[in-house]
Amino acid sequence: MRGLMAAMGSFAVFFAAHAVLYRVVTIRRKLLVMFGLWVASGLSYVAIFRLLPADETYLPALLAAPADMVTLLNGAFVYWCLFAAYYQFFNMADNSVGVRCLIELSRAPATGLGLEELKRPYSFETMIGRRLDRLVEAGYLERTGTYYRCTGKGRVAATLVRRLKAALNLGPGG
Numbered sequence: 001m002r003g004l005m006a007a008m009g010s011f012a013v014f015f016a017a018h019a020v021l022y023r024v025v026t027i028r029r030k031l032l033v034m035f036g037l038w039v040a041s042g043l044s045y046v047a048i049f050r051l052l053p054a055d056e057t058y059l060p061a062l063l064a065a066p067a068d069m070v071t072l073l074n075g076a077f078v079y080w081c082l083f084a085a086y087y088q089f090f091n092m093a094d095n096s097v098g099v100r101c102l103i104e105l106s107r108a109p110a111t112g113l114g115l116e117e118l119k120r121p122y123s124f125e126t127m128i129g130r131r132l133d134r135l136v137e138a139g140y141l142e143r144t145g146t147y148y149r150c151t152g153k154g155r156v157a158a159t160l161v162r163r164l165k166a167a168l169n170l171g172p173g174g
Contacts, residue, residue: 001058003065003075006049011082014041029137030094031087038083045079095131097122 017037027033049072055065065071092099100122105113132148135141140154150158165171 001055001071002049002052003071003073004078005052005075006045007075007078007082009048010041010045010079011086013044014038014083015086017041030090031138034083034087034090042076042079045076049075097127 014037017040018034021027021033021037054068055071065074101118104118104121108117132141132143135154136143136148139151140157141148142151
């Protein structure tokens with residue numbers, strides 16, 4: 001129980017730091033910054049874990065973990081899972097065209113919007129350009145003038161994802 005409570009407390013520290021930082025500063029390398037915040041907040045996990053009473057002080061012996069290390073590692077795993085789930089949600093909110101369309105349609109008049117009206121604020125060029133810029137910043141692509149090409153890191157990632165997509169029969173789409 002102590003690990004679970006420490007994980008939730010540490011995630012609350014991470015979330016608060018993330019919300020404040022992203023609100024006051026424009027972040028370009030979002031995953032890298034989020035991961036850094038997660039690691040830094042992980043230090044609070046150890047501190048919170050040590051401050052909380054041992055499970056056996058308030059749980060029956062049958063429910064208490066056999067060792068503090070088990071509780072510590074289980075809580076650390078929960079902390080990682082909370083971050084991983086949150087990042088998926090954050091990434092969807094930040095990058096999803098479907099979510100963007102839902103937001104636009106929720107603000108639209110009762111008659112709705114046509115395809116042309118939906119395409120106007122979110123053009124294909126804008127979508128691709130934004131994604132290519134992020135891939136350059138992350139080191140997967142390099143740009144020379146108006147041309148892009150994969151770096152070694154980009155080729156490795158492309159090969160891995162292409163094989164995964166083929167194994168799962170996902171097709172070429174993104």
